[in-house]
Amino acid sequence: MLFSNQRRLHNSRFRTGAAIAATLLASGCGGNDEEAVRTQACYPLDDPGTETSATGSGSDEECRPADEVDLADLSVESWCRSDVQSIHGEGTKRPAFQTVQLACCYPVSAVNTDPNCVVGRPFFEGDSTRVAPLLTRVDRPHARAWLEAAQAEHASVAAFARLTLELMALGAPLPLLAKVQQAAEQEVRHTQLCLQRAAQLGAPAPSLGRFPFSEPIVVSADPVAVAVACVREGCLGETVGACLAELAVTRCSDERAAAALEEVAQDEARHAALSWEIAAWLIQMGGDEVRAAVATELQQPLEVHNPRHLWGADAVDPQTLTDMLTHIHQSVLEPAARLLAAA
Template identity: 40%
Template sequence: MDLTLRFRHAMLRRLMNAAGVVALAAPALHGAACGGVVVVEGDNGTGGAGGNADSTSIGTSFPVGSGTNSSGSGCTLTGSAASGGQAQATECIPPINGTCPTQYNATMYIVPSVACSYVVSVDCGPVPQGGSCCYMVTEEGGGCPGRPFIVDDTARSAEAVHAECGWSLGVLAPDTRGLDADVRRALAAAWTGDALLEHASIAAFSRFSLELMAMGAPADLVAAAHQAALDEVRHARICFALAQGYAGAPIGPAAFPFAGSIALSADLASFAAATAREGCIGETLSAIIAAEQLARATDPAVRRALSAIAEDESRHAELAWRTVAWAIERGGEPVRAAVAAVIAGAARYVPSVVVDTAIPPGILGSHGRLDAASARDAMARALDEVVRPCFASLLQVAPRAVVVASAAA
């Protein structure tokens, strides 16, 4: 079996186990293990009827957007300037199974061409163009891979500085023989970008720990959150070490821009929704992307880095699913509804990956980087095969857990 497929299957089992939905999720696991399309009943109690029309979509029932223009007629592919952090752009994708996805279903496949942005809405399309399916899309920044530190809907991270700053793990040195200066510079920039995101994840887990305490969470969740923050310190050091190895010069983070205060989630529903977005989706995609990178990497230092990161990110994803399951059990329907709203828009939170064209394709994979199309495909598979089935099972099971807990009390 393909290693990355095996990893996704293992992730699905781990996450469903973490969320406490293994028994009722058995059909979904069986479907995935047989290599077929995962079929999960709808989360609205209708038995999955009314799902979307694309044959590649899973059976989970999501609402079809009203007022959509699925034929693409009358859709003019013109962009608009950024406003309030959002901008309209034309995005084109290859046909899926020979046809263009509907306007609604296209959200599952479109990944913005601007780094760290995500799809807010697919405004019209498809418009066939040069063998591709094109759509007008509204996009917004703040969708970087991993667990972001979000402030006012925007991901925040430190700047990189050319100083070691005590953040490099000196034992990890990639083999740079045979790489020219431009390629080394591009690889250094790519790993620096990852390092800054890992560095921001430390802040995200520190805030998450405080929020868990504010919500009255049990000790095991608080302890796991602190452990995860320490994992992110190691990830940041690993990535800065690789960046430094490619650059041949020190690289580290500047002071983190907290700007004086850290806002916490106001209630359990908004906390669960943020955890679903940043942890259940962000960390699950992050683990699966790391596994995809590892499957291609040949450089020993890069492989060592990625195998540690893939395992840790899987555990962080488990923590997020456990936390959301706990929050739904604790808070009941309002929390469940807030989480359901996140999964309905899950495709929005699939980040874009932009690759420097200075890195030749053969070198890209062996040094642990994915090309944009591979990253997009990996994230689409992760959503379809892992995130959505797990959410669907969790949202079905959680209300029963509340009933059981109430009866026992």
């Protein structure tokens, strides 16, 4: 489990960053902003399970006039769950929902009804996350949940690949590069586990389509930019991903699924430890400017990135998730900020 795994990490030969992870994550994984905000909400034009949407070919369907749109059809693509309260303008057609799938998107006022959920290390293009499209149609909720988990784990492979190149550009030591490469291999394994579990639950020949890179991958040699991304994708994303996976283990009644989740939880805990280690190395290399950027990013609220499924485990009430994330802030992020400031 996460707790014992982190004690073992604490006794290893990690330096500042890993010591932070071991000490803080050992504390375990034990507020919902209901104010409406102005944002964009969309409804899909293409079927996400078809090859058409996977390749990004367009739909001839036009966006409905704003006064003819059912608010219940709209969702905010970067939130797990949303309550769209009003539309403020006409829709435009664009790719959405973390893929090249076309959607009609409208300016709206909406409430994030399930904030503060993050899972794993997402792949970002700018401020948007990307996942490969599903090429399998399935109506069974638990099978669908494992397919969505496979999408998230698969995207983490791309995130670690980019991180490897950026660390090389900054002259990172070989042992650190080796750990990042190992983490990418583990994400491939997680993707395989999720697809296998989806097949066991009735998904026919589950698979993922082409990854929707919409722009060339930029390899940053700016230690500040790399550190901020490391905090956002790793220190935050992987830490919460490990806690969510462990929470799912406790709610899983199927032994095979629980074993897969146990492996994911332990690996995600290692990835979180690695992220703290990388952040500490970047601070040592880049100095006060990097330290200040890391401290600022750690103060940002946890964002929403696709964990509504919890890998098909029994549903978790919002209060449990809120309590867990509050605990992470108090027992992980705040102490981490203090330790990194003193590094």
